[in-house]
Amino acid sequence: MQKLRIQGGRRLHGTVRVAGAKNAALPIMAASLLTADPLRLENVPQLADTATMARLLGAMGVAVETTEDGRTTLRAGEIRSVEAPYDTVKTMRAAILVLGPLLAREGAARVSLPGGCAIGARPVDQHLKGLQALGADLHLDQGYIVASRSGRLRGARIVTDMVTVTGTENLMMAAALAEGTTVIENAAREPEIADLAACLNAMGAKIAGAGTDRIEIEGVDRLHGACHRVMPDRIESATFLAAVAATGGEVRLEAAAPATLDAVLEKLREAGAQVETGADWIRLRMDERPAAVNLRTAPHPAFPTDAQAQFMALNCIARGVARISENIFENRFMHVLELQRLGARIDIDGHTAVVHGVEALSGATIMATDLRASASLVIAGLVAQGETIVDRIYHLDRGYEAMETRLAALGAQIERIR
Numbered sequence: 001m002q003k004l005r006i007q008g009g010r011r012l013h014g015t016v017r018v019a020g021a022k023n024a025a026l027p028i029m030a031a032s033l034l035t036a037d038p039l040r041l042e043n044v045p046q047l048a049d050t051a052t053m054a055r056l057l058g059a060m061g062v063a064v065e066t067t068e069d070g071r072t073t074l075r076a077g078e079i080r081s082v083e084a085p086y087d088t089v090k091t092m093r094a095a096i097l098v099l100g101p102l103l104a105r106e107g108a109a110r111v112s113l114p115g116g117c118a119i120g121a122r123p124v125d126q127h128l129k130g131l132q133a134l135g136a137d138l139h140l141d142q143g144y145i146v147a148s149r150s151g152r153l154r155g156a157r158i159v160t161d162m163v164t165v166t167g168t169e170n171l172m173m174a175a176a177l178a179e180g181t182t183v184i185e186n187a188a189r190e191p192e193i194a195d196l197a198a199c200l201n202a203m204g205a206k207i208a209g210a211g212t213d214r215i216e217i218e219g220v221d222r223l224h225g226a227c228h229r230v231m232p233d234r235i236e237s238a239t240f241l242a243a244v245a246a247t248g249g250e251v252r253l254e255a256a257a258p259a260t261l262d263a264v265l266e267k268l269r270e271a272g273a274q275v276e277t278g279a280d281w282i283r284l285r286m287d288e289r290p291a292a293v294n295l296r297t298a299p300h301p302a303f304p305t306d307a308q309a310q311f312m313a314l315n316c317i318a319r320g321v322a323r324i325s326e327n328i329f330e331n332r333f334m335h336v337l338e339l340q341r342l343g344a345r346i347d348i349d350g351h352t353a354v355v356h357g358v359e360a361l362s363g364a365t366i367m368a369t370d371l372r373a374s375a376s377l378v379i380a381g382l383v384a385q386g387e388t389i390v391d392r393i394y395h396l397d398r399g400y401e402a403m404e405t406r407l408a409a410l411g412a413q414i415e416r417i418r
C-alpha cells in the first residue's frame with residue numbers, strides 16, 4: 001500500500017499549473033457514447049478515475065487514445081456492450097454517467113447500482129426518476145439497473161427532488177437526443193455542468209441555461225464529433241490554496257478559473273490571506289497564522305462540499321473556533337478522527353464539526369479514507385511538526401495528478417514510499 005512521508009512545518013512558495021477538472025472530464029468522456037464520430041478532448045487530467053472511465057468505455061467498444069499532454073480522443077463507432085459492471089461502478093460511482101448516453105444512443109443499458117460509498121448512501125433515484133420521465137423503461141435485476149426504451153426518448157419537464165450534479169448531467173445527455181424539448185428544474189449549477197453543456201452543444205446539441213437551476217434541452221436527431229478543452233479543476237485549485245494558507249507562503253495558480261471559486265476565495269480572504277486574481281490565474285499570500293472561518297457546504301455557487309475537508313485542516317491550526325456544517329453528504333467527517341491523531345481539537349455534533357484551532361499539530365501515522373479526506377490529511381501533514389505518514393493514498397490518486405511532486409516543487413518535504 002503506497003504512503004506519503006511528509007516533514008511538516010515548511011512554508012510553501014512557487015507556481016502550480018492547475019490540471020483539467022476531474023468532475024468535468026468524467027461526464028464529458030461519457031458523452032462520447034452519444035455519437036459515432038470522434039470526440040477530441042484537451043486538458044483531460046491523468047488520474048485513476050479518468051483511467052477507469054477510459055477502461056469502462058473501452059470495454060463498451062469505444063476507441064480511446066490518450067497522449068501524455070492530456071489529449072484524449074474517444075470514438076464510439078459501434079457499441080459492443082451496454083454494461084457497466086459492478087466491479088467498475090463500485091470503485092467509481094461516476095460510471096453511472098454512461099446510463100443516460102447509452103439509453104439515448106443504443107436504447108439499452110445495464111448499469112450496476114453504485115451501492116454506498118465512504119461519504120454516504122449516495123442513491124441514484126433522481127437519475128432513474130428523470131429517465132423514466134423521458135420515457136425509459138427501468139427495472140432492477142440482481143443489483144443492476146436494466147434500462148430500455150420503446151421508440152425514441154421523449155422530452156419532458158423534470159423537477160429533481162434535490163440538486164444532483166451527476167443526475168443533472170445524466171438527464172442532460174439523455175435529453176440531447178430525445179424527441180422534443182426537455183426542461184430540468186432545480187438543476188445543479190456547478191460549473192462542470194456548463195462545461196459538459198458546452199461540449200454537447202459543440203457536438204450539435206441545443207442546450208440553454210446550463211449553470212442555472214433551469215436547463216432547457218431541445219432534442220436533436222443526432223450528434224457529431226467535436227473538439228473540447230476541459231475546464232480547470234476548481235477543487236484542485238481550492239486544495240492548493242488551502243495548503244499554502246495553512247503553511248504560510250505564496251503560490252500562483254496558472255491555467256485556473258477563479259470565476260468558479262468565489263465562495264472559496266472569499267473564505268481564504270476571511271482567513272487572512274491576500275488573494276489576487278486574473279482571467280486565468282490566482283495568487284495567494286499568507287504571512288500570518290490563519291483566522292478560523294465558519295463554513296456551510298451547499299450546492300454551487302455556495303461553498304463546495306469537495307473543499308470542506310481541506311478547509312477543516314486549515315481551521316485546525318487557525319486562531320479561534322470554526323463551525324463547519326456539512327449539508328450535502330451524511331458522512332463526510334471521516335478525516336476528523338485522523339486529524340485528531342495529529343492533535344487537532346474537533347467536536348462533531350451531527351452535521352456540524354466545531355474546530356478549536358491549536359498552535360501546532362504534531363506528526364503521526366494517519367490513514368486516508370476517501371478522496372478529499374486524503375487531501376485534508378496531506379495539508380495537515382504539511383503543517384504538523386515532525387514526520388507524518390499518510391497511508392492508503394490511492395484515494396488521493398483518484399483525483400489529483402502527482403500531488404506530492406507538485407507540492408515538493410513548492411518546497412514541501414514530501415515523498416511517496418511503499
Ligand code: EPZ
Pocket residue numbers: 022023026093094120121122123124125126127128162163164165166167305306328329330371372399
Ligand atoms: C458529484 O457527485 C461529484 N462527483 C462529487 O465529487 C461532489 O461531492 C458532489 O457532486 C456534490 O457536489 C462528480 O461530479 C463525478 P450529487 P454526485 O448527486 O453527483 C443525494 C469528488 O470528491 N442524491 O450532487 O454523486 C446524494 O446522496 C466527488 O470529486 C440523492 O439522494 O453528487 C447527496 O446527498 C465526491 N439521489 C446529494 O444528493 C440522487 O439520485 C448530492 O449528490 C442523487 C443524489
